[in-house]
Amino acid sequence: MLPKQAFVGFVAALCVLAAPLTAAAEQLSGSELKNFVVGKRVYLATPFGGEFPLNYKPSGAVTGDGSALGLGKFMAPKETGRWWVRGDRLCQQWPTWYDGEPSCFRIQKTGERTLNWVRQDGRSGKARIEG
Numbered sequence: 001m002l003p004k005q006a007f008v009g010f011v012a013a014l015c016v017l018a019a020p021l022t023a024a025a026e027q028l029s030g031s032e033l034k035n036f037v038v039g040k041r042v043y044l045a046t047p048f049g050g051e052f053p054l055n056y057k058p059s060g061a062v063t064g065d066g067s068a069l070g071l072g073k074f075m076a077p078k079e080t081g082r083w084w085v086r087g088d089r090l091c092q093q094w095p096t097w098y099d100g101e102p103s104c105f106r107i108q109k110t111g112e113r114t115l116n117w118v119r120q121d122g123r124s125g126k127a128r129i130e131g
Contacts, residue, residue, distance in 0.1 A: 026108060026109040027108050033089075040131035041056075042054045042055075043129070044127045045125060051128075060083060064078065079094050080095075081094035089120070114126070114129070
């Protein structure tokens, strides 16, 4: 297993894509944001061409699974954390990923099943949503 700092850097590199937010994107907030993700699976695009799935359950649990990307060599490939909406941001917290620190994201809907995200530290990316 990698040290926590290396893991955080690896996951950040895995999920980061330069995704400029377009004027046509619809900023989601509050109940819109919750309704957009609850009970759905969000597939984060990765720079390596794969996708990292996150399943947002109605109970407030979120599961992530990087098994298909071969992350088991570097970290626990699966983890269940919690998610919530705070104002105009989707937040999540994992037991060990990101050192257990919460992360919050602005979500912009770019299509019926596509979105852009920007984390509070400025990292951004694209994803698709199903469910």
